Amino acid sequence: MSQPKLSVVITVYNEEENIKPLLEQVYDALVEIDYEVILIEDGSTDKTVEEVKKHANTRTKLIIFNRNRGQTTALAAGIDQATGEYIATMDGDLQNDPTDLPMMLNKAIDEEWDVVAGRRANRKDGFVLRKIPSKIANWVIRNTTKVYLKDYGCTLRVYKADIAQNMGLYGELHRFIPVLAKEQGARMTEVDVKHHPRIHGESKYGLSRTFKVMSDLILMLFFQKYFQRPIHLFGGLGIISFLIGMGISFYLLILKLFGEDIWGRPLMILGFIMILGGIQLITTGIIAEIIVRTYFESQDKKTYKIKSIYVGEKVAISSQKTEV
Structure with missing residues (x-):
C-alpha cells in the first residue's frame, strides 16, 4: 500500500452512540484525501x-486496550x-468537526507549518465548569511556557508525522502537546474550527483535573528549561540554600563568641536545615x-535535531576535483 497523505487518530472511550455518526462524518469529510x-x-x-x-471501512484500524490507560497513552499508541505523511488528532465525542481537517491539512502543506492547531471559536460547553477554568488554564500555560496558543484544550490538530512521532507522550501530557512540539522546533499556527455540543455520552473531564494540569505544567517547565542541564536548577538552588545556611551559622558563631547563648534558637535550626537542604539539592x-547522560548515551540519542543540511553547489563541485 502507498503511504496515505493523512492519518486521523481518534481516541474513544464509552462512545457507542457516537461511533456511527463519527465514522460517517470522517469518511465524508476525507473523500478527496488519501487517508487512514x-x-x-x-x-x-x-x-x-x-x-x-x-x-468501519477498509481504511480504518481499531486498536483495543486491555483496560483504560488514559488519553495520552491512547494518543501515543x-x-x-x-x-501518513501528516497526522491529525481529534476526539471521538462528535464535538470536533471532521470537515475542518481538509482545511487544516491544506494549510499545513501550502504554508509549510509543522503543526496546525484548532481553536474552538464558538465553544459549545458550560460557561462556569468548562469555559472559565479552561480560559484560566490557557492563560497560565501560555504565559509560563511562552508557547502562545489560545486553546490548549482543543484536540483537533494536524502535525507533520516526524513531529508527532517524536514528541514522547507519557503520563497525561496530551494537554501540553504544543509545548512538546515546540521543543522540537516545530513551526505552528492556530486556526478557528467548529465546535459542537455533546449529544451522546458524558464528558470524561471536570474540575478534578486542575491539580493534574498544574503538576504537568511544572514538569513541562522543567523539560523546557532544565531537562538537559538539571544541575543548573538543583545546583543553583542548592548553592543558594547552602550559602544562606552558612551565613546564618556564621552570624550565630559571632554571637556565641560574644557570650550569647544560641542553643535552641529557631534561627540555628533554620541554618542547619538550609545547609543540609543545600547539600541534598546539589547531590540531586x-x-x-x-541519569540524563545515561538516557542519551545508552540509546544513542542526540541532544539536538537537525532540520536540514545544505551543501553549496560550488563546494560540492570543487570537492570532486583532483590535483594533476
Whole structure:
C-alpha cells in the first residue's frame, strides 16, 4: 500500500452512540484525501468496539486496550501506528468537526507549518465548569511556557508525522502537546474550527483535573528549561540554600563568641536545615545529570535535531576535483 497523505487518530472511550455518526462524518469529510483512520478504544465498558467493527471501512484500524490507560497513552499508541505523511488528532465525542481537517491539512502543506492547531471559536460547553477554568488554564500555560496558543484544550490538530512521532507522550501530557512540539522546533499556527455540543455520552473531564494540569505544567517547565542541564536548577538552588545556611551559622558563631547563648534558637535550626537542604539539592542535581547522560548515551540519542543540511553547489563541485 502507498503511504496515505493523512492519518486521523481518534481516541474513544464509552462512545457507542457516537461511533456511527463519527465514522460517517470522517469518511465524508476525507473523500478527496488519501487517508487512514486509527481508532484507539481505551478500555470501554459499553459496546464501542462492536459499533466500530460494524461501521468501519477498509481504511480504518481499531486498536483495543486491555483496560483504560488514559488519553495520552491512547494518543501515543495511535500516533505510533500511523503511517501518513501528516497526522491529525481529534476526539471521538462528535464535538470536533471532521470537515475542518481538509482545511487544516491544506494549510499545513501550502504554508509549510509543522503543526496546525484548532481553536474552538464558538465553544459549545458550560460557561462556569468548562469555559472559565479552561480560559484560566490557557492563560497560565501560555504565559509560563511562552508557547502562545489560545486553546490548549482543543484536540483537533494536524502535525507533520516526524513531529508527532517524536514528541514522547507519557503520563497525561496530551494537554501540553504544543509545548512538546515546540521543543522540537516545530513551526505552528492556530486556526478557528467548529465546535459542537455533546449529544451522546458524558464528558470524561471536570474540575478534578486542575491539580493534574498544574503538576504537568511544572514538569513541562522543567523539560523546557532544565531537562538537559538539571544541575543548573538543583545546583543553583542548592548553592543558594547552602550559602544562606552558612551565613546564618556564621552570624550565630559571632554571637556565641560574644557570650550569647544560641542553643535552641529557631534561627540555628533554620541554618542547619538550609545547609543540609543545600547539600541534598546539589547531590540531586549531580544524580540527575548522570541519569540524563545515561538516557542519551545508552540509546544513542542526540541532544539536538537537525532540520536540514545544505551543501553549496560550488563546494560540492570543487570537492570532486583532483590535483594533476
